[in-house]
Amino acid sequence: MNDIDYGTPAVVADREVTLNIDGVAVSVPAGTTVMRAAVQAGVMIPKLCATDSLEPFGSCRLCLVEIEGRRGYPSSCTTPAEAGMKVRTQSPKLADLRRNVMELYISDHPLDCLTCAANGNCELQTMAGTVGLREVRYGMAGANHFTDVKKDESNPYFTYDPGKCIVCNRCVRACEETQGTFALTISGRGFESRVSAGQSEDFMDSECVSCGACVNACPTATLMEKTVIAKGQAEHSVTTTCAYCGVGCGFKAEMQGSEVVRMVPWKDGRANEGHACVKGRFAWGYATHADRITKPMIRAKISDPWREVSWEEAIAHAAGEFRRIQDKHGRNSIGALVSSRCTNEEDYLVQKLVRAAFGNNNVDTCARVCHSPTGYGLKQTLGESAGTQTFKSVEKADVIMVVGANPTDGHPVFASRMKRRLRAGAKLIVLDPREIDLVKSPHIRADHHLKLRPGTNVAVLTALAHVIVTEGLVNERFIAERCEAQAFADWREFVARPANSPEALEADSGVPAAEVRAAARLYATGGNAAIYYGLGVTEHSQGSTAVIAIANLAMATGNVGREGVGVNPLRGQNNVQGSCDMGSFPHELPGYRHVSDTITRELFEHAWNVSIQPEPGLRIPNMFEAALDGSFRALYCQGEDPVQSDPNTQHVQSALAAMECVVVQDLFLNETAKFAHVFLPGASFLEKDGTFTNAERRISRVRKVMAPLSGKADWEVTMALSNALGYPMHYEHPSQIMDEIARLTPTFAGVSFDKIDRLGSLQWPCNDETPEGTPTMHVDSFVRGKGRFLITQYVPTDEKVTRKFPLLLTTGRVLSQYNVGAQTRRTENVRFYDEDRLEIHPHDAEERGISNGDWVGIQSRAGDTVLRATVTERVQPGVVYTTFHFPESGANVITTDNSDWATNCPEYKVTAVELVHVDQPSEWQLRNAHEDKVQRRLLAGATAK
Amino acid sequence: MNIPNLIKMANQIGAFFEAMPNHEQAVKDIASHIQRSWDPRMRAALLRHIGDAGDAELSPMVREAFVLVKKAG
Numbered sequence A: 001m002n003d004i005d006y007g008t009p010a011v012v013a014d015r016e017v018t019l020n021i022d023g024v025a026v027s028v029p030a031g032t033t034v035m036r037a038a039v040q041a042g043v044m045i046p047k048l049c050a051t052d053s054l055e056p057f058g059s060c061r062l063c064l065v066e067i068e069g070r071r072g073y074p075s076s077c078t079t080p081a082e083a084g085m086k087v088r089t090q091s092p093k094l095a096d097l098r099r100n101v102m103e104l105y106i107s108d109h110p111l112d113c114l115t116c117a118a119n120g121n122c123e124l125q126t127m128a129g130t131v132g133l134r135e136v137r138y139g140m141a142g143a144n145h146f147t148d149v150k151k152d153e154s155n156p157y158f159t160y161d162p163g164k165c166i167v168c169n170r171c172v173r174a175c176e177e178t179q180g181t182f183a184l185t186i187s188g189r190g191f192e193s194r195v196s197a198g199q200s201e202d203f204m205d206s207e208c209v210s211c212g213a214c215v216n217a218c219p220t221a222t223l224m225e226k227t228v229i230a231k232g233q234a235e236h237s238v239t240t241t242c243a244y245c246g247v248g249c250g251f252k253a254e255m256q257g258s259e260v261v262r263m264v265p266w267k268d269g270r271a272n273e274g275h276a277c278v279k280g281r282f283a284w285g286y287a288t289h290a291d292r293i294t295k296p297m298i299r300a301k302i303s304d305p306w307r308e309v310s311w312e313e314a315i316a317h318a319a320g321e322f323r324r325i326q327d328k329h330g331r332n333s334i335g336a337l338v339s340s341r342c343t344n345e346e347d348y349l350v351q352k353l354v355r356a357a358f359g360n361n362n363v364d365t366c367a368r369v370c371h372s373p374t375g376y377g378l379k380q381t382l383g384e385s386a387g388t389q390t391f392k393s394v395e396k397a398d399v400i401m402v403v404g405a406n407p408t409d410g411h412p413v414f415a416s417r418m419k420r421r422l423r424a425g426a427k428l429i430v431l432d433p434r435e436i437d438l439v440k441s442p443h444i445r446a447d448h449h450l451k452l453r454p455g456t457n458v459a460v461l462t463a464l465a466h467v468i469v470t471e472g473l474v475n476e477r478f479i480a481e482r483c484e485a486q487a488f489a490d491w492r493e494f495v496a497r498p499a500n501s502p503e504a505l506e507a508d509s510g511v512p513a514a515e516v517r518a519a520a521r522l523y524a525t526g527g528n529a530a531i532y533y534g535l536g537v538t539e540h541s542q543g544s545t546a547v548i549a550i551a552n553l554a555m556a557t558g559n560v561g562r563e564g565v566g567v568n569p570l571r572g573q574n575n576v577q578g579s580c581d582m583g584s585f586p587h588e589l590p591g592y593r594h595v596s597d598t599i600t601r602e603l604f605e606h607a608w609n610v611s612i613q614p615e616p617g618l619r620i621p622n623m624f625e626a627a628l629d630g631s632f633r634a635l636y637c638q639g640e641d642p643v644q645s646d647p648n649t650q651h652v653q654s655a656l657a658a659m660e661c662v663v664v665q666d667l668f669l670n671e672t673a674k675f676a677h678v679f680l681p682g683a684s685f686l687e688k689d690g691t692f693t694n695a696e697r698r699i700s701r702v703r704k705v706m707a708p709l710s711g712k713a714d715w716e717v718t719m720a721l722s723n724a725l726g727y728p729m730h731y732e733h734p735s736q737i738m739d740e741i742a743r744l745t746p747t748f749a750g751v752s753f754d755k756i757d758r759l760g761s762l763q764w765p766c767n768d769e770t771p772e773g774t775p776t777m778h779v780d781s782f783v784r785g786k787g788r789f790l791i792t793q794y795v796p797t798d799e800k801v802t803r804k805f806p807l808l809l810t811t812g813r814v815l816s817q818y819n820v821g822a823q824t825r826r827t828e829n830v831r832f833y834d835e836d837r838l839e840i841h842p843h844d845a846e847e848r849g850i851s852n853g854d855w856v857g858i859q860s861r862a863g864d865t866v867l868r869a870t871v872t873e874r875v876q877p878g879v880v881y882t883t884f885h886f887p888e889s890g891a892n893v894i895t896t897d898n899s900d901w902a903t904n905c906p907e908y909k910v911t912a913v914e915l916v917h918v919d920q921p922s923e924w925q926l927r928n929a930h931e932d933k934v935q936r937r938l939l940a941g942a943t944a945k
Numbered sequence B: 001m002n003i004p005n006l007i008k009m010a011n012q013i014g015a016f017f018e019a020m021p022n023h024e025q026a027v028k029d030i031a032s033h034i035q036r037s038w039d040p041r042m043r044a045a046l047l048r049h050i051g052d053a054g055d056a057e058l059s060p061m062v063r064e065a066f067v068l069v070k071k072a073g
């Protein structure tokens, strides 16, 4: 079950060297260690302090070898292989030396192997066996043999038992090299030396972010998952993909039967290369949480108690309602929402259901409210609605520009990769209203932090372009070869205008012009420059314009089409890219082809044997408007919780309340389910097969490790609904759905489950020209042919500060919680973060008499809510910040209906507010708490039966 | 459909294209953006409103664009 450990990391080199190990000739890239070369030759050299995820350390002296012509016994983990070297890994002398080393280790190690959690999977035990340790001459005097050293059990997911520590330093190095947090040190000397978190604090009180890299690296039971302590070692494992963020980390789910024992990041997963974060590695307990609803339920009115029914009854009821409503109010009066949490196959099936069985285009995905501007902006400029690189590409970047993203919290595993590159010397530019962790983290300082006012991205990005154009930093050759000449000339003239200079825009953006100029020069001249951006770019009234401005910058400086550069949207949820690819938008069929495009439509019409409407359907916010208007009456909502996640909660609630039939398919009775008439239990990622597509366009497999708790995987539910509606769907396995996608979508033509199984993962486009996928896009030419510059006029948002609403609220996420929190709130992650807080600058706090921890009322044009204050200089004066992980905080009660001009992506990032010191929750919160109780009562009746 | 919202959305679309140097093309682009992204009932609602109450709330280029939207049906 364990992967081969090569002892030291792989080396990439142009030159190979051939050496001889125990009589076997082996060729390896120059710079490879003797230890790694030996493993390649099939020879395992004993080791303890070395592991292939970490740079060699050379402390345990167990890996000694003999090299012909050299004196002594060099450690193989630190000795580079050289051409012609003759290495011996076994000799009586080596055996003796190794036994002595082992003996010393064991002399101070507790001998409770039989009851130890690592039993059966302990490197120390294995090594003792390998070197043939038979006696320990030092007796039993070692302090750790009998004395009970106090364990640190403060972390909810793993324990630290110092008595078992062999001080191999692997954990310390993992925290530094793999994770980049530098939380651990070795304190004390000799037998007294121990690992300690921070200044000898508990793990919980230290800087530790619970990524688990140290636990993974520890060869003993010193750092150990609590689930393994509770359940024992796993007996088989299944490779799958994390269902949280858009990094899409590969995992091995280690199992006992159908029970998960632990999740171990997959070494060969190309998105994460063996690393993970606290969510994916540890926060999977929600999948079997008692709140899971596993039986279908229906009710006539939302004030009625729920009634558990059979699958057949629930599906027949939903289908009957949909048809009844269509008969009465027309074909276009119903629609569906799909989730970026679901698999590609599920997303594809729901849009097919809408287009073929509902007979309209009213399908949308929650990507609407996060990255729809990315789809629009990148398609318009570069020609494809996707990021241009692999994550690994960052290792070749010289300048990294992070715009409106907070990778250490939102995309932690990619952040670790990025931080590694930054520690190695890459320069960093951050555009963010808030001082995100990346601005100052261990051994990293941003070279420029442009602390702009929320809502002024386009002003600052255009000002950067102004500097590049007017200071002669444009890559003329690249543009002449690869971009549309007229569009570029228009753009050049536009950005060069004095009105777009950093000086002219300083008053709006709040960023000193000199900083903008310096950042622009660095971006344009610092070598390979890569832009990474997130929802701080897209969730604005000018979200699409900002994405375009980013693409303009990359084209103007020739930073597209090779490794180390590019335009990289950091996608929020696991399958945002995929749900967009799958045609979940009301205007696009799979592969981003507009529904008005006759050739594409005919292709699908022929395959599906239906006619498809050539006009776009309703987007999410349009559905709500239409519901209030009476022209939209029923919704099938799969894996989405718009009541919590969409802006202006009260507006969404009244729209849902106006509908005649709301069908919610989810793991839990979420906020939207309070308005539902039919509840169809969903399946977690552990309960189904399928694929997710991450932010680098990488399609990875999700594999079923346990049977669906409700008896049906989500794709089976959609299929049943379609059949009940009279549109037949018959798939036996999600792989057949992918085959259909591949047949109908040119960018997916070469994709199949078999191929993904064989290659581990695949980046689309994948077709005849690129049968193994496409790591870097737009290499020789842009997907649209020539790159197209577009003018990005800064238009201030309508959400302006006034005397009544003098502060700007912006929103974000924390590491330990995930979006609406439905999953992470049902895990021990609540111990890291258990309420949404409002960050406020000391100056603004003082003016309003607010102190740390006080309850503050936050009022906007849309509504009001109450949160507790955290007074901090991370935010600038005039700006307040909160997260939206807990439904009771009602963060979206205050966000407004403002949205991106091109895509209607909500402007979550800018809301004008005022704060007052209060001592009780808002009216909405009181009402919501009451409704919560009512709904729980309505549920109790159903589940009691 | 909520008319003030539709008007706001249309004007926002207009604001992006208004900056383009070729007026005629920009008007076409506004019309096409609306045509390609608005559900027909949204277009119809705004056209009805324009018919009843005039187009004074729309920015000048959006007004021109809606002439094209109307023609396209």
Ligand code: SF4
Pocket (backbone or CB within 6 Å): A171, A174, A175, A176, A179, A181, A182, A183, A184, A197, A207, A208, A209, A210, A211, A212, A213, A214, A215
């Ligand atoms: S869990 Fe991660 S952050 Fe915490 S000490 Fe271990 S490696 Fe460092």
Ligand code: SF4
Pocket (backbone or CB within 6 Å): A164, A165, A166, A167, A168, A169, A170, A171, A172, A195, A214, A217, A218, A219, A220, A222, A223
């Ligand atoms: S805790 Fe584990 S990894 Fe860290 S030094 Fe001790 S034995 Fe090594």
Ligand code: SF4
Pocket (backbone or CB within 6 Å): A242, A243, A244, A245, A246, A247, A248, A249, A272, A276, A277, A278, A279, A280, A281, A411, A412, A413, A414
């Ligand atoms: S970084 Fe994202 S994909 Fe990876 S383990 Fe964490 S949440 Fe999962």
Ligand code: FES
Pocket (backbone or CB within 6 Å): A046, A047, A048, A049, A050, A057, A058, A059, A060, A061, A062, A063, A064, A075, A076, A077, A078
């Ligand atoms: S494994 Fe080489 S010195 Fe420890």
